[in-house]
Amino acid sequence: MQKEIELTTPLSEESISQLKVGDVVTITGNIYTGRDAVLPKIVKASQEGTLNDLGIDLQGSVIFHTAVSPAGVGPTSSNKVEIECTFEPLSKAGVKMHLGKGAISKETVKALSEQNAVFAIIPPVTALLGSQTVEREVIAFPELGMEAFNRLKVVKYQAIIAAAKGESIYD
Amino acid sequence: MISIQEKVADCLVRAGSTFREDQKNAYRKAIADETNVQSCWVMQQVLDNAIVAEDRRSPLCDDTGIPHLFLEVGKKRSVTGELLGQIKEGVAMGLRQLPGRPMAIKGDDYARIDQSGGLDEDSGALAPSPILIKPVEEDVLRLTILMLGGGPAIRGITQRVFHKHSVDVVIEEIVNRAKEGVSKLGCSPCVLAVGIGRSQFEATSLMMEAMVYGDFSKQSDFEKRITEKVNEANIGPLGLGGKHSVLATFAKIGPQRASGVRIVALRPCCCFEPRRATIEL
Ligand code: SF4
Numbered sequence: 001m002q003k004e005i006e007l008t009t010p011l012s013e014e015s016i017s018q019l020k021v022g023d024v025v026t027i028t029g030n031i032y033t034g035r036d037a038v039l040p041k042i043v044k045a046s047q048e049g050t051l052n053d054l055g056i057d058l059q060g061s062v063i064f065h066t067a068v069s070p071a072g073v074g075p076t077s078s079n080k081v082e083i084e085c086t087f088e089p090l091s092k093a094g095v096k097m098h099l100g101k102g103a104i105s106k107e108t109v110k111a112l113s114e115q116n117a118v119f120a121i122i123p124p125v126t127a128l129l130g131s132q133t134v135e136r137e138v139i140a141f142p143e144l145g146m147e148a149f150n151r152l153k154v155v156k157y158q159a160i161i162a163a164a165k166g167e168s169i170y171d
Numbered sequence: 172m173i174s175i176q177e178k179v180a181d182c183l184v185r186a187g188s189t190f191r192e193d194q195k196n197a198y199r200k201a202i203a204d205e206t207n208v209q210s211c212w213v214m215q216q217v218l219d220n221a222i223v224a225e226d227r228r229s230p231l232c233d234d235t236g237i238p239h240l241f242l243e244v245g246k247k248r249s250v251t252g253e254l255l256g257q258i259k260e261g262v263a264m265g266l267r268q269l270p271g272r273p274m275a276i277k278g279d280d281y282a283r284i285d286q287s288g289g290l291d292e293d294s295g296a297l298a299p300s301p302i303l304i305k306p307v308e309e310d311v312l313r314l315t316i317l318m319l320g321g322g323p324a325i326r327g328i329t330q331r332v333f334h335k336h337s338v339d340v341v342i343e344e345i346v347n348r349a350k351e352g353v354s355k356l357g358c359s360p361c362v363l364a365v366g367i368g369r370s371q372f373e374a375t376s377l378m379m380e381a382m383v384y385g386d387f388s389k390q391s392d393f394e395k396r397i398t399e400k401v402n403e404a405n406i407g408p409l410g411l412g413g414k415h416s417v418l419a420t421f422a423k424i425g426p427q428r429a430s431g432v433r434i435v436a437l438r439p440c441c442c443f444e445p446r447r448a449t450i451e452l
Contacts, residue, residue, distance in 0.1 A: 024212055067233065070294065071272040074233035077357060102357050103410065123216045123409060124358050124442070126233045127188070127224030145290070146273070158216065160209060160411075169209075169411060 004158070010060025011096040016116050021167045025120065026156040031062040031099070032139070033073065036082035037147040039063070042140075043086050046093040054140040056149070058094035064122075065100035067146040068136060072126040075101040078119065084108055091115035099159055103170040109163045119163035132157055175254065178450050179261020179314065180268055185448035186316045187235050187269045188228050190221035197387035201360065201415045210413030214360065217408075217442045231443040232358075235271040236318030238262050238299040241383045243313040244306055254452070255302065258314065263295035265316075270294045303379055311451055315383045318446040323361075326352035327438040329371050334433050341367070341433055342393070346400040352439035353416050354406045359442060360415045362387075363397060365422040366436040374436035377423040382438075382445040385421025394420040408442070421445070 007015055009029030019025070034042060045051050051058065065083055066073040078084060078100030087098055088111040098112075101121045112119060122129075135153035142148050162169040190198075198218040205211045224231045240258065244250055275296035278288025291297075300319075307313075332344045345365060353361050362385070366377030390398070397420040407413035427433060 022209060024209075067272075069233060069272045070270040071230045071233045071235050101409065121409060123213050123220070124232050124234075125216050125220035127227060127229050127231060128216065128220040130229055131223050131227070145292075158212075160212065 183265025
């Protein structure tokens, strides 16, 4: 089995710059969740400078592309247009890791690299993730229900680095 | 005495949260045999997830799936409207216990298509599929519940194949369709469910039956040939490469038309499927 690199949020520039494609990482600490319905709203709030009002701090953050339902969490496809188009602006706003599944475009891989951010994939292991999630809280846009912007406190979520330094695991 | 509703509810929870022994063994074998470390890691995660899900009786995946029902009826048993009603109530009870992801779309025909009516927050509001009834020789009344996820429904395909009087032609077409489906599905390794019949309805029913009876440790020559050929594509778990894009094929070949056409239903079941459990009522 592969050696794991332990990461704790908020993620520092150095901890991200050491990562390469194929590395297995564990993530511990607070992470955010959002998918196609809410992420474009977060981008808009960041461009309008209203993230603080919503209680959101994206510096060094991880965004997990998932709904949060009574059944738990699990990655949705990150290459849906409404999700993938948020990689670049959210990375510019401080997000260091986008966590989901599926292959992303070459342009997105390049944009991530320019911001020293990475894309990691996580298998759809809902039960395991449930056992590693200690807190969950709706932070913004509660009217979106399962698709609201949430904060999770997690312990050792495992993921694999799929895009870093301009390279992709799917190349 | 345990009511029919409670038995059905328990069966649904097991379907959504449990790997069968043959399924666990298929993963153990694949992990031992895989040389791609990243693919090994993915399959180990899937297996660890199954163990935690079984222990906590919690969903294997947050897409908990749509309940599909298969009822085997022995010669001396009868199916009444009352029994079908109790099964339906048991499904709703099981969905609340699992808990299933709230996925029932509200509203009239148009609102259900464009999803403008929103979702019902009650997990139990999700309607099961129409029930498939099969007469059997055994003296049983046996219900199997399959929880079918959205990814494989997107990638599944039911279409004709012109067989040209050759099994090889049919296998090749299934393999080509499967390679595309598996590579786009993402949540692999897969199990390929295949039904071959005379109409779209019959082929799909046969595919359902293949998922109900399929066993990872018992593979026919036809099933092995499909699995091996798809695995040559090196797609691998989560598309990361490796020898195990497909862990098994579950195929059911029914009666065929006296013509040049075979209708093939193919579903690339994802890494947790077929999520199924069985109960005698
Ligand atoms: S395809 Fe299967 S594993 Fe993937 S999200 Fe759907 S149900 Fe879950």
